[in-house]
Amino acid sequence: MRNIGVWRGVFGIALFGACVSLCGRAAEQAGFEPGRRVLLDAHNCYPYKTLYADRVTRALATGTPLGIEMDLAWCTLPDPAQGRVVVNHGAKCGGNEFAFREYFFDKVKPLIEAALKEGNHGNWPLVTLNINDMRGEDPAFAPAVWNLLGEYESWLCTAVKTENPAEVSPLDVKPVLVLTSGDDKAVKAFYDSVPVGGKLRLFGSARSVAPSKDEKAQESLEAPDLSKVLPEKASNFRRWWNHSWVDIEKEGQRHAGEWTPQKAARLKAFVDYAHKMGYWVRFYTLNGHGMTELRNGWSPEYNFGSLEAAKIRWKAAREAGVDFIASDQYEALAAALKSN
Numbered sequence: 001m002r003n004i005g006v007w008r009g010v011f012g013i014a015l016f017g018a019c020v021s022l023c024g025r026a027a028e029q030a031g032f033e034p035g036r037r038v039l040l041d042a043h044n045c046y047p048y049k050t051l052y053a054d055r056v057t058r059a060l061a062t063g064t065p066l067g068i069e070m071d072l073a074w075c076t077l078p079d080p081a082q083g084r085v086v087v088n089h090g091a092k093c094g095g096n097e098f099a100f101r102e103y104f105f106d107k108v109k110p111l112i113e114a115a116l117k118e119g120n121h122g123n124w125p126l127v128t129l130n131i132n133d134m135r136g137e138d139p140a141f142a143p144a145v146w147n148l149l150g151e152y153e154s155w156l157c158t159a160v161k162t163e164n165p166a167e168v169s170p171l172d173v174k175p176v177l178v179l180t181s182g183d184d185k186a187v188k189a190f191y192d193s194v195p196v197g198g199k200l201r202l203f204g205s206a207r208s209v210a211p212s213k214d215e216k217a218q219e220s221l222e223a224p225d226l227s228k229v230l231p232e233k234a235s236n237f238r239r240w241w242n243h244s245w246v247d248i249e250k251e252g253q254r255h256a257g258e259w260t261p262q263k264a265a266r267l268k269a270f271v272d273y274a275h276k277m278g279y280w281v282r283f284y285t286l287n288g289h290g291m292t293e294l295r296n297g298w299s300p301e302y303n304f305g306s307l308e309a310a311k312i313r314w315k316a317a318r319e320a321g322v323d324f325i326a327s328d329q330y331e332a333l334a335a336a337l338k339s340n
Contacts, residue, residue, distance in 0.1 A: 031122045032173065034323060035275040040334045041067035041130065041324035043285045044297075046087035046103060050096055052297050055330075056107045062334035064111070064126040067282075067324045072100055072145065074136035085144050091135035100145075104129065105152055108176070112155050115175040125157055125177035128324070130282070131202070132181055132242065142189035149178065149201045158199040161191070165235050168278065178202035179240050179280075191237040206230055206241040206279055224266065226273040234278030240323075241279040243270065245286060245302075245313075253287070253304050259312045264320070271320045284326035286313050286333075298328040311336055 031037065042059035045068045059068055073088035077095030086097035087104070108127060115126055134141065149156060157177040160169045171177075180186050182204035190202055208229055230241065248267050249256040274281035285302040288310025294300060304310045310329070314336045317325045327333045 032125060032171075032177075034278060034280045035271075035321050037065065038318045038322060038337060039065055039067050039128070039324055040330060040337060041069060041128075041282060041284070041326040042330050043069050043302075043326040043328050044071070044089065046070045046089070047098060048089045048297050049094070050098070053098070056103065059330050060108070060111065062330050063338075065123055065128070066126075066334070067128040067130055067326075068104075069130040069132060069326065070100075070104060071133040071135060072131055073097070073134075074138045074141040074144070076138075083138060083140055083144070085141070085148060088135065101148060105148075112175045116154070120173060124173050124175050126175045128177045128179060130179045130324070132179075132205075134180070134185070142185065146190060146193075146201065152176070153199070153201060156201055158201055159203075159236060161194045161196050161198050161200055162236050163196045165191075165237065166233070168234060168236050168239075172199075179205070181205055182207055182238050187237065200237060203239040204237050206234070206238050206274075206277075207232060208241070224269060226270065230273070230277060230279075232277075239279060241274045241277075241281045243281065243283045245283055248283070253285075253302050254300070256304055256309070259309075259316065264316050267316060267322075268320045271322055275321065280323040282324035282326060283317060283322055286310055286317070286325060286327045287329055289329065296328070302328070307332065 040059075040062060042055065045055045045059050047053040047055070056068065059066060070087050071089060073086050073091055073093055074083055075086045075088070075093035075095065075097055076083045077093055085100040086093060087100055088097045111126065115124070131145070134145065155174055155176045157171045157174050159171050162169050178201060180190060180202045186204050191200065191204065194200060209231065232238075246252050247270065248263060251257065271281055285299070286304070287298055287302045288304040288307045289298060291300075304313065307329075310327070310332075314325060314327075314333055318337060325333065325337075
């Protein structure tokens with residue numbers, strides 16, 4: 001009888017240990033899911049005509065996890081026979097743009113290699129790279145992006161392509177998550193071209209339905225009918241929903257006026273619905289700065305006019321559970337999120 005008791009004790013300890021291990025992994029996996037964390041999304045985190053080349057360095061200095069947005073272009077200068085993927089604010093290139101590999105992958109390499117060595121402590125992905133715009137029609141462009149990502153696949157969150165697109169396979173979580181647009185070009189290049197059973201290396205945005213003029217006129221500020229705007233749940237490829245802040249304050253940032261409980265309710269409705277449908281949600285771009293700071297390359301149209309006005313929106317976005325808050329003011333937004 002004593003031996004039976006001993007074995008029961010040993011079995012119980014082993015079972016408990018297995019449960020702790022499995023539960024720990026489940027909690028770790030859940031950390032990145034929609035609605036689990038609110039992150040700085042470093043808006044337009046790349047140089048304009050070689051200016052502001054420190055943006056990735058600045059963004060990473062705020063700490064991880066975070067989001068980083070980059071636009072890519074296809075450049076055939078200075079050698080037309082050697083096209084290359086560059087980071088660029090427009091389709092036209094002059095030949096002196098930074099290569100995508102050089103400007104992103106080389107810069108994050110020390111961080112990612114250290115993370116892979118240390119393992120996931122529940123904070124992966126550390127960097128969510130948002131390739132929202134790919135500017136250029138050259139047929140070699142998208143395959144070049146796909147192949148470059150393939151060189152770094154061991155860094156990337158991937159998912160197995162399912163036969164049914166609506167069947168969402170779990171992410172194999174790694175330090176870098178790559179998001180992209182959900183337009184027809186992205187679907188063809190990064191989803192349709194992948195065989196069933198192959199690995200998806202990047203994930204597209206939701207397919208929204210623009211409301212009619214009548215629906216827009218009748219839309220309630222507090223409770224918009226989002227089921228008509230986004231009728232489809234997240235799919236194996238489409239996993240995030242991108243929004244202009246105009247969807248919350250129709251006047252736009254420059255004429256937004258006072259932040260009100262009605263606006264807060266509208267924001268919360270968008271976020272809750274996105275998460276219910278299985279999407280991460282991103283809002284762009286929440287800045288509050290003086291005119292002299294336009295010399296940083298920040299757009300005047302995204303400006304609430306003062307840091308205090310922007311902070312009110314940052315706080316509201318955090319409280320609503322926005323997954324990615326896009327701003328050009330990396331340091332100020334990161335500090336605000338940490339202080340809260």
